[in-house]
Amino acid sequence: MSSSNFKKAIEVTAVPKGAMRSIMIGGKEIMVVNVGGNLYALDNKCTHMGGPLAKGKLDGFVVTCPWHGSQFDVRTGTIKRGPAQKTQPTHAVKVEDGTIFVEMK
Template sequence: MKTSLKENDVKEGKLVKVGIDKKSIVLTRVTGKLYAMDSVCSHKGGPLEQGKLEGYNLICPWHGGHFDIRNAKASPSTHWVTDLHSYPVSVDSADGKISVDTG
């Protein structure tokens, strides 16, 4: 589904929350590529858009759960969290708007 965001609205290393198809999703960009995943931590519901990004590692601000933004997999080092969902991202060449395929 197309968002209201344009490609240049998601800056390198920044986290942006969007609502798509009744899902809360966080968008980010690392080394120029856009990524999208669930924005609610699987542990206690922490807001991942308020977390910290270290490389491809998104850290929950509440209890420090770690997720790989490339595939939304939880890090084995933070065993108290479970995997989330990641979503394919594309950019419309005509208007530059970001689309997220939520399935």
Template structure:
């Protein structure tokens, strides 16, 4: 069963903003895209670099290192050189709090 962890509040992440949260072994990015919240791993599957500073275009995040793009809703690769999707995690909003599904430990 998945465990959810509170990572912030809705008012702290306005549309277009992002929030980083470090779990024991993984770092995730919570993104507010037009009022909808998504959570992805801070990890480009092309070379293992971070996505934290990547530009967000609609629902796609671009890796700042080599330009690979991923859909933040599904993790799907939308532009090479990456070929593997990025992990995504479920997000719940309850009473203004942002809750994220905790990544499973390796």
């Protein structure tokens, strides 16, 4: 994995435990989420019809899309409940000097 693909996303302090934030990185909407102090990043637009996941609900590791209720595991993007049929793309995350960086492929 090349570290050069990591893009600056948001300050760590802006994503407290239980928070979901959407950020534009290189023209793409990314959601950064904090579950119990661990950070994960996914595409923010739901694979179903583009709903904004960061505006949905977080329950443990599962985010529920606000539009039609699809559920994804934020660690892997795996579908826990439809109507979505495609895994939600995920991105690697790292923290340096209090800033979250997200890997863009």
